[in-house]
Amino acid sequence: MIKGLFETHIFVEDLERSVDFYKNVLGLTECGYNDDRRIAFFWIGEPKGAMLGLWEKPKEEIDIRHFAFRCDIDDILNKSIEFLKARNLKPYNFLKDGTEKPMVFAWMPALAIYFKDPDGHDLEFIAILDGTAKPELGVISYEDWLVQKTS
Incomplete structure (x- = not known):
């Protein structure tokens, strides 16, 4: 039944810094952003193939x-x-x-x-x-x- 991994999510301390890193440094394509929830999404590789989610949290909550x-x-x-x-x-x-x-x-x-x-x-x-x-x-x-x- 399982054919691959579609998405993974991580916690980040500063959403804007991480958006800049994943978008402008690594070159991933941003596909969603919600300022109220402090979350951003990126396509990894081809759009709709795999996704990375970034959730802003306080530093002490980041593992x-x-x-x-x-x-x-x-x-x-x-x-x-x-x-x-x-x-x-x-x-x-x-x-x-x-x-x-x-x-x-x-x-x-x-x-x-x-x-x-x-x-x-x-x-x-x-x-x-x-x-x-x-x-x-x-x-x-x-x-x-x-x-x-x-x-």
Whole structure:
């Protein structure tokens, strides 16, 4: 019965700041705004495909959440770091090697890079990779994945 995820909602401290971030920094399309309720909605990707809702709440009521934006492999490999840095966002991974390059979650397998929104929510660009999952590899570099997936 379930065919996908249509929407997710997060709490934000300053609705206007978050609207600016998701609209003007990340480039999402705003599709709804209600000042009385202090909520805004954005299409993620194609209109009517998936939605993000932002609800303004006091800082003490905000719990940090995580969600990921589906992307193309090529965009993550060749554009994501430049895209994030050009917008004063700090890309990060879980490789523990001091780099900011995308990583592979071998259990899926998927290529990913993380960054934060103005409230500290953990956001991710992710792309599913071809090949068989290899959970025993954990989190590895894309270069290591290319070597390991053929072994």
